Amino acid sequence: MENINFENIIKSFFLGIFIGVILQFYDHTEMQYAYKVMAVLASGSIGFIIGLITEWLTAILPISLANARTYFFINNLIALIVAAFIMASLIMITSHTMENKEGFMPIVWIVLGMICIANLFDYLMYRRAQNKLKTFKALLKDK
Numbered sequence: 001m002e003n004i005n006f007e008n009i010i011k012s013f014f015l016g017i018f019i020g021v022i023l024q025f026y027d028h029t030e031m032q033y034a035y036k037v038m039a040v041l042a043s044g045s046i047g048f049i050i051g052l053i054t055e056w057l058t059a060i061l062p063i064s065l066a067n068a069r070t071y072f073f074i075n076n077l078i079a080l081i082v083a084a085f086i087m088a089s090l091i092m093i094t095s096h097t098m099e100n101k102e103g104f105m106p107i108v109w110i111v112l113g114m115i116c117i118a119n120l121f122d123y124l125m126y127r128r129a130q131n132k133l134k135t136f137k138a139l140l141k142d143k
Contacts, residue, residue, distance in 0.1 A: 016047015
């Protein structure tokens with residue numbers, strides 16, 4: 001448990017909420033405002049679960065994969081697999097109430113694409129922080 005990055009789990013929760021808000025703009029069906037809020041909160045909860053499972057699986061990886069690029073790639077791959085599995089489970093659970101299962105596939109691609117973009121952004125922010133740290137260390141060394 002000490003290797004789990006809880007900050008990433010919280011980020012996943014807020015990413016889930018953001019995805020839920022974006023999907024509200026994608027889906028133009030008429031429904032009550034309370035149901036839309038519940039859908040966004042459910043999306044955040046699913047994001048939290050995806051983040052928790054992803055971080056747990058990433059934490060049990062061997063230390064030999066400590067390269068940042070490899071870590072972020074494996075973390076993204078795990079997040080995509082977990083998200084796809086959870087979304088496939090949701091499709092199977094709600095399959096008797098869905099009239100058009102093919103209409104659900106663009107939503108799956110939107111969610112998986114946003115997860116990839118978020119993980120890429122997280123990696124770029126990490127690289128930016130490392131470059132700033134390197135510059136700061138060089139500045140301190142010169143003084």
